[in-house]
Amino acid sequence: xxxxxxxxxxxxxxxxxxxxxxxxxxxxxxxxxxxxxxxxxxxxxxxxxxxxxxxxxxxxxxxxxxxxxxxxxxxxxxxxxxxxxxxxxxxxxxxxxxxxxxxxxxxxxxxxxxxxxxxxxxxxxxxxxxxxxxxxxxxxxxxxxxxxxxxxxxxxxxxxxxxxxxxxxxxxxxxxxxxxxxxxxxxxxxxxxxxxxxxxxxxxxxxxxxxxxxxxxxxxxxxxxxxxxxxxxxxxxxxxxxxxxxxxxxxxxxxxxxxxxxxxxxxxxxxxxxxxxxxxxxxxxxxxxxxxxxxxxxxxxxxxxxxxxxxxxxxxxxxxxxxxxxxxxxxxxxxxxxxxxxxxxxxxxxxxxxxxxxxxxxxxxxxx
Numbered sequence: 467x468x469x470x471x472x473x474x475x476x477x478x479x480x481x482x483x484x485x486x487x488x489x490x491x492x493x494x495x496x497x498x499x500x501x502x503x504x505x506x507x508x509x510x511x512x513x514x515x516x517x518x519x520x521x522x523x524x525x526x527x528x529x530x531x532x533x534x535x536x537x538x539x540x541x542x543x544x545x546x547x548x549x550x551x552x553x554x555x556x557x558x559x560x561x562x563x564x565x566x567x568x569x570x571x572x573x574x575x576x577x578x579x580x581x582x583x584x585x586x587x588x589x590x591x592x593x594x595x596x597x598x599x600x601x602x603x604x605x606x607x608x609x610x611x612x613x614x615x616x617x618x619x620x621x622x623x624x625x626x627x628x629x630x631x632x633x634x635x636x637x638x639x640x641x642x643x644x645x646x647x648x649x650x651x652x653x654x655x656x657x658x659x660x661x662x663x664x665x666x667x668x669x670x671x672x673x674x675x676x677x678x679x680x681x682x683x684x685x686x687x688x689x690x691x692x693x694x695x696x697x698x699x700x701x702x703x704x705x706x707x708x709x710x711x712x713x714x715x716x717x718x719x720x721x722x723x724x725x726x727x728x729x730x731x732x733x734x735x736x737x738x739x740x741x742x743x744x745x746x747x748x749x750x751x752x753x754x755x756x757x758x759x760x761x762x763x764x765x766x767x768x769x770x771x772x773x774x775x776x777x778x779x780x781x782x783x784x785x786x787x788x789x790x791x792x793x794x795x796x797x798x799x800x801x802x803x804x805x806x807x808x809x810x811x812x813x814x815x816x817x818x819x820x821x822x823x824x825x826x827x828x829x830x831x832x833x834x
Contacts, residue, residue: 634658686829691727692815693823698736700745701826702813710833711805715773718832722767722813724758729822733758734786735767738812739778739803745812753778753799756788758824778803 487495502508506524513519538544551564556575559565567575580586598607598615607615629646631637634656636649651659663670690701711717724735737754740746754769767788771780781790783799803809811831815824 636660684829684831687827689825689827691823691825692733692817693727694820696817696820698745698747698814698816700812700814702811702829703745704811704829704831706809706811708807709805711773713773713775713805715805715833717771717773717778719767719769719771719830720832721828721830722769723826723828724765724815725825725827726758726760726763727823727825729760729817729819729824731760731818731822733818733822733824734816735765736814736816737769738814739801740810740812741804741807743810745814749784751801751812753780753783753801754790755784756786760822773803773805776802776804 504523506522506527508523509520510523510526511518511520539546551566552568553559553565554568554571554574556567556571559567581588593605595602595605595607596611598611625644627639627644627646629640631646631648632650635651636654636657637646638649639645640647684704686702686704692699692701719737722735722737724733726733734755734757736752738746738751739753740751742751753771754767756765756767758765765788769780769790771778773779777800779798779800781787781799782794782796783801785794785796813826813829815826817824
């Protein structure tokens with residue numbers, strides 16, 4: 467009996483003997499074979515124009531992928547990756563509208579861009595230590611080393627500080643130094659009272675002493691004599707620093723003392739206030755005036771001024787009088803005064819006769 471080409475191949479595959487496989491029992495033979503999971507190296511038989519051929523599962527999968535890609539990729543709107551335009555480097559491609567970064571390219575770009583601007587410094591693992599006892603100023607202990615180190619420390623203090631206190635009282639140690647107590651406000655300041663000195667930048671007593679001295683603005687005891695001229699002559703100049711006074715303060719001149727050595731005529735004493743560092747002429751800046759007659763060998767004048775509304779006010783500035791005590795009917799003297807700048811108080815003398823002699827022996831100016 468002649469065999470077909472397929473029959474001969476099956477017999478050959480079975481070792482040249484056994485049941486003859488024909489087209490009528492081929493299906494039964496295949497169905498009776500052991501089941502197995504296909505793998506890429508398995509062979510699959512196909513027939514092309516009565517010619518038997520073998521292919522592997524790898525061939526089948528590749529064929530099916532190519533076929534189904536033409537169907538489903540188009541239906542799903544899939545576009546194959548354009549690998550020619552993929553790049554791992556941002557540099558040189560920032561203006562391209564076709565290039566795109568790979569995941570690696572994005573990562574490298576982000577690291578280079580943001581680490582420096584955010585002040586990030588990568589961990590220096592070479593300086594990480596597994597010991598917390600190192601005295602190095604560059605190494606640092608890891609978390610486990612810190613936990614292990616703390617585990618060896620004292621769980622309970624052997625000499626703890628104890629005690630209770632009272633609200634708003636200062637805490638202090640007792641004589642043993644291990645107990646805290648409160649200092650009673652009957653003897654010591656409370657915390658509220660203590661807070662009043664917050665912001666003090668130097669010794670309070672020193673500041674108070676300095677303030678006490680500033681109450682006495684100036685005192686002149688060096689004699690100043692005027693003789694041989696009938697022109698206005700300055701005998702005293704007191705500098706009043708900026709902010710020495712403020713609104714509603716009082717400037718007091720308790721004494722302006724003169725002696726007359728000789729003379730046959732009267733002498734005019736004038737007080738002037740000005741921001742000029744030289745004495746104003748004439749009546750400019752005048753805040754007080756009085757006369758010493760030829761028979762008076764000693765005189766003491768006084769003046770008190772009020773700072774009000776940006777002005778210095780007092781006894782009528784042009785009215786001659788040794789003192790401003792008492793009541794008067796003429797208008798009150800007033801002129802501009804800015805306490806925030808440097809001011810100068812001048813005392814001058816005008817003799818009627820040049821041969822006369824008048825001496826300033828004392829001048830006091832107080833800040834009250």
